[in-house]
Amino acid sequence: MSTSRSVFKDTLAMSMGIDRVLNEIKFWESKSKKVKSVKNRLERLYQARTSLVEMPKESKILVDQLKEINS
Numbered sequence: 001m002s003t004s005r006s007v008f009k010d011t012l013a014m015s016m017g018i019d020r021v022l023n024e025i026k027f028w029e030s031k032s033k034k035v036k037s038v039k040n041r042l043e044r045l046y047q048a049r050t051s052l053v054e055m056p057k058e059s060k061i062l063v064d065q066l067k068e069i070n071s
Contacts, residue, residue, distance in 0.1 A: 008066070013048035015063045021048050 013021065025045045028038055051059045 010044060010047060010051075011062055011066045013044050014051055014059050015066070016048070018049065018052045021045055021052065025049065 016024075025042065028034075028042050028045070031038060034042070
């Protein structure tokens with residue numbers, strides 16, 4: 001599956017931290033009607049959760065690099 005994704009948006013999702021990512025996933029999954037934007041948001045949050053759990057050091061480095069670029 002080839003999906004065009006925004007590294008910037010993925011990194012912003014990771015920068016929220018694992019607790020907030022999990023809370024947002026729970027919130028959006030509770031909605032019965034999921035429009036395309038909600039499905040995309042959930043996909044991004046799932047990826048952020050995976051990255052934060054499996055590769056926490058690499059995720060932190062990526063977030064720090066983004067902060068450095070934007071400042």
